[in-house]
Amino acid sequence: AQSVAQPEDQVNVAEGNPLTVKCTYSVSGNPYLFWYVQYPNRGLQFLLKYITGDNLVKGSYGFEAEFNKSQTSFHLKKPSALVSDSALYFCAVRSLTGGGNKLTFGTGTQLKVEL
Amino acid sequence: NAGVTQTPKFRVLKTGQSMTLLCAQDMNHEYMYWYRQDPGMGLRLIHYSVGEGTTAKGEVPDGYNVSRLKKQNFLLGLESAAPSQTSVYFCATTSEIAGPGANVLTFGAGSRLTVL
Numbered sequence: 001a002q003s004v005a006q007p008e009d010q011v012n013v014a015e016g017n018p019l020t021v022k023c024t025y026s027v028s029g030n031p032y033l034f035w036y037v038q039y040p041n042r043g044l045q046f047l048l049k050y051i052t053g054d055n056l057v058k059g060s061y062g063f064e065a066e067f068n069k070s071q072t073s074f075h076l077k078k079p080s081a082l083v084s085d086s087a088l089y090f091c092a093v094r095s096l097t098g099g100g101n102k103l104t105f106g107t108g109t110q111l112k113v114e115l
Numbered sequence: 116n117a118g119v120t121q122t123p124k125f126r127v128l129k130t131g132q133s134m135t136l137l138c139a140q141d142m143n144h145e146y147m148y149w150y151r152q153d154p155g156m157g158l159r160l161i162h163y164s165v166g167e168g169t170t171a172k173g174e175v176p177d178g179y180n181v182s183r184l185k186k187q188n189f190l191l192g193l194e195s196a197a198p199s200q201t202s203v204y205f206c207a208t209t210s211e212i213a214g215p216g217a218n219v220l221t222f223g224a225g226s227r228l229t230v231l
Contacts, residue, residue: 009155032218043119043205043222044158051217090157094218101146101165102173103218107157 002027002095004106012112013081021076021109023091033074034092034103035065044090050074081113117141121206121223128196128230136191136226138206146209147189149181151202158205164189196230203227
């Protein structure tokens with residue numbers, strides 16, 4: 001079975017400061033890892049993904065994520081947060097060895113960026 | 116180009132009533148999914164389809180049925196609604212599960228269902 005843990009329900013950051021949203025995963029074999037973002041009353045939007053290659057993945061809106069195989073983590077980061085980044089962020093995983101046509105999502109982390 | 120359209124956006128049902136949620140996509144995607152979103156639970160997969168005429172169970176399929184008679188449409192049915200099915204339902208699609216675009220899902224705006 002594949003699973004994702006997002007240990008923080010909410011992360012508060014001041015605008016201009018760096019932000020990190022944590023994600024750890026459990027999967028058989030090598031993973032595909034994703035971050036999605038949800039703005040209020042909207043569906044989720046794709047942010048970035050890791051499949052293979054460079055452990056640092058760059059995505060939309062200045063976000064990046066670092067894949068760490070030894071720690072089974074895929075933390076989302078941004079060097080300088082904006083108020084407009086405030087949203088609900090979901091980490092997701094799929095296994096490359098079976099169940100490959102569906103993602104398992106974490107419970108989500110609410111990011112609040114304040115002036 | 117509408118992408119993924121869900122209807123209705125809001126619905127209130129009484130316990131025991133039935134209803135169908137419609138997901139329509141104009142992107143010619145093979146794979147379609149129904150998720151439900153509940154506070155503190157994240158998104159949980161209800162049913163999914165890997166192509167026209169196919170359906171499969173996800174993580175929480177009980178109390179729901181689905182059909183994919185046409186490639187562009189994926190219907191989610193509740194035969195006898197229960198208060199535990201109060202949730203926000205999201206449809207999602209993807210064109211591929213291998214390669215650069217693998218599992219990049221396009222989501223609909225959601226359908227908020229309340230069962231009294």
